Amino acid sequence: MLIALLRALRHYRWLKLLAAGLFLSSLGSGLTLVLTMGLLLEWQAPALTLVLAYTLSTLPGWFGSVIGEKLCKRLSPFQILILAETIGLFSLGFLGWGVLHQQSTSLLLAQSVAALSGGMSFPALSQLLKYHLREEELPAATALETLVFAANVVVGIGVGVLIFGHLPPLMLLALDALSFILAIALLAAASKKPDKQQLKEEDQDNAVSTISWRKLSPLQQRSMLMLPMLASVGTPAMALMPALARSLPTETATSMALPLLLARGLGQLCGPLLLPADNLKNYANNNKLLLCCLLIFLGCYWLLPFSPIALLALGLIFIAHLASNVVYALVTFGLLANFSRQHISSASARAWRWQILTVGGISILAGGLADYLGPILAMELMSGLSLAIGAVLLHLTRVGKNSA
Structure with missing residues (x-):
């Protein structure tokens, strides 16, 4: 998929500026996460607070996606993206207040507002890429979305880990x-495209409309269910990762938890690059491949607390998220490929909301269990149950059955 993305970047000036803007936005998001988690760890926050920080970095995105979906009917995708970035900028005021007064509540509030702006961006980005890229260029759109998803960890957390402290x-x-x-400046420049009038006419010919679940094909329903399914399997492990770092024998929480986040981002970045662009459709419908990747992900996390050295722990996290982001890339491609231009923003926003609800509910439950059972047992119980449910869902929505 990397070759497909590079080819599209060479062809479209606006896509270069968009990618650069999203890259810088991801850098800011990563720095926010480092600052929040690093300070909470330094302040010896309990495991439930750490899980709450993770939850509030995602759950308000539900409301953001509702707002973003409605705005897609009134504003251009670029205008929505710029508005979302502006809200993210203002969220730093809460973060600054928390830093100055050592208030965990303000740090959590900053995460919430940032998540709200992220939720607004998701349907707008899907609509923008679906509208203005050709069908054969959808692998490039998939690569861009998944790489942006990972860039906040690779770059933001990578830089943050190096300079934190x-x-x-x-x-x-x-x-x-x-x-x-x-x-914001790059997104504003990208919105001033040479072919703006042509794209405006295309937008009018493909007016945004809301989807109805009962009218969707089985393949479309499967495409929307895959995102919350992936979230249900991955959430217990990722939400408890800072607490799991405390169980490693040779490192302190602060020095180990942040490098683990960096290893996670590197895996997320490299995962989609393993997929050939010309065979994404078959891979997206391959239940065995999806389940194998999820098993690799959970297996690495289950081994993490028993890692005798830090380097092995980092390797396990890298492999885990290499596998999970293969699934994420295929899920993203399924949404872009199986919905029309009129329906992509509504479908992606609804799938995003289901994912957010899944993340929020499971992470809170995992945090509560961690306080009673310990993070290791809580992670194993919750992720194992989620994997079993995910396997059943994949079986019930398998493509061969749907086409029969």
């Missing part, structure tokens, strides 16, 4: 704000 928190906050400001 060496620069004062307010300096990190200033870098965070600068990344958002530059992202």
Whole structure:
């Protein structure tokens, strides 16, 4: 898929600017996460608070996706993306207040507002890529979405891990704000495309409309269910990862938890690059491949607490998210490929909301269980149950059955 993305970037100037803007936005999101999690770990926050920080970094995206879906009927996708980035910039005010006054609540509030803006962006980005790229270029759109998803961890957390503790928190906050400001400028430049009038006419010919679940084909329903299914399997492990880091024998929580997040992002970045662009449809319908990747993901997380050295722990997390993001890339491709231009923003927003509800419910439950059973047992119980449910869902929605 990387070759397909590079080919599209060479062809479209607006796509270059969009990718650069999203990259900088992801840098800011990663720095926000490093600052929030790093300070909470330094302040010896309990496991439930760490899980709550993870939950609030995603759950408000439900409301954001509702807003984003409605705005897609009134504003252009670029206008929505710029608005979302502006809201993300203002969320740093809460983060700054929390840093100055050592208030965990303000840090969590900043995560919530940032998640709201992220939810607004998701349907707008899907609509933008579906409208203005040809069908044969959808692998490039899939690569862009999945790579942007990983960039906040690879770049933002990568940079953040290197400089956290060496620069004062307010300096990190200033870098965070600068990344958002530059992202807004690049998105504004991307919206001024040479073929803007032509694209405006195309938008009028493909007016956004809301989907009805009962009118969807079985393949479309499957495409929408895959995102919350992936979230249900991955959430217990990812939500408890900072707490799991504390169980490693040789490292402190602060020095180990953030590198684990970086290893996660590297796996997320590399996963989609393993997929050939010309065979994504067959891979997306291959239940054995999807289940195998999910088993690899959970197997690595189950082994993590028993890792004797830090390097092995980082390798396990890298492999886990290499596998999980293969699934994420195929899920993203399924949404883009199986819905029309009129329905893509509604379908992606609804799938995003189901994912958010899944993440929120499971992560809160996992955090509560972790306080009573410990993070290791809680993660094993919750992720194992989610995998079993996911396997049943894949079987019931398998493509051969649907086409029969």
